[in-house]
Amino acid sequence: MTLARIKSVAGVRIPDTALCEAAVDLLESSSPQFLCTHCLRTYIFGSLAVRSLGRSVKDEEAAFCAALLHDLGLIPPYRRDNRFEIDGADAARDFCTKHHVSPERADLVWRAIALHTSPGIPTRLAGEIALVHLGAGLDFLGLGLDQVPPKVLEEILETYPRMKFKSEFHNLLVEHCQHNPAAQILTWTDDVARTAGCTLHGRPIPTATQIMAAAPWDE
Known part of the structure; x- marks a missing residue:
């Protein structure tokens, strides 16, 4: 399954810059498919959630890269000795540096990933950071799912199916904890x-x- 190059889902435009394409390539080459589709749903759900709050995202590239790479710390090649959010943030910053992203923008990606499981903090920060937190929370725990219209949800899940995400992701978390x-x-x-x-x-x-x-x- 190739995730690629859909232009929009549920009214959310998918960025197609060279940097975003590279993020998709890294995600696909490193992660199981159920995690790939989760990360893309995170971007879609997060974009919709930020929009519903009247917030804006100034740096779509940074938001997209952070959403797609936010769980890298759970993947064996990127596991280090930290909580997975930090390992993933470090890996994403390395990705940004490799692709000549400015330190300021790379730090934005880092913070969006490092803080994405910290309730009460991301929504007070930049829209890019809030997007990853809200999108991941909706797709992982169903937080705010009742606010998504059924037709919108159907389109998102048809484009990026869950693929037994709940059980598969739990198994991945257990592996991380055991490691x-x-x-x-x-x-x-x-x-x-x-x-x-x-x-x-x-x-x-x-x-x-x-x-x-x-x-x-x-x-």
């Missing part, structure tokens, strides 16, 4: 790690409550 359990502490994926039975030094991933209780301070 690097320490990075999950005090993040939203610590619950995924504990549920999957991941351990750190032979013990379950600690909760925030447990860490606070064990802190070496008096009351």
Whole structure:
């Protein structure tokens, strides 16, 4: 399946610059198909969500690249020792540098990816950052799905099908947690790690409550 070169979906124009084409190529060459279609849905859903809030996206290239590359940190070639959002942001910034994107724009892509799972922060920042957060949240957790008209949703899913995304993505998260359990502490994926039975030094991933209780301070 080639993701390429659809001009628009649900009234959202798909950027077709050389940089955006390179982002599509990287996504397709590195990621399973269910993740590829998720990343494209993220851009479409995010664009619609930002528009519904009366916000604007000034840098479509940066927003598109951030949406398409926001889960690179879950893919084995890009896994390092950080939470996946940071590993993905670092990989996307390397991509931007390779393609001669200015440091300022590369940093925008980095922040959009690094913060995309941090509720309450991205929507207060640039539209490009809000887009990735809102789009990923809608496609992953269904946040705001009730605001998407049925015909619009049908068009998006026909163009970029889910391909058992819920279960496949969960499996990918579990793999990430097993690869690097320490990075999950005090993040939203610590619950995924504990549920999957991941351990750190032979013990379950600690909760925030447990860490606070064990802190070496008096009351």
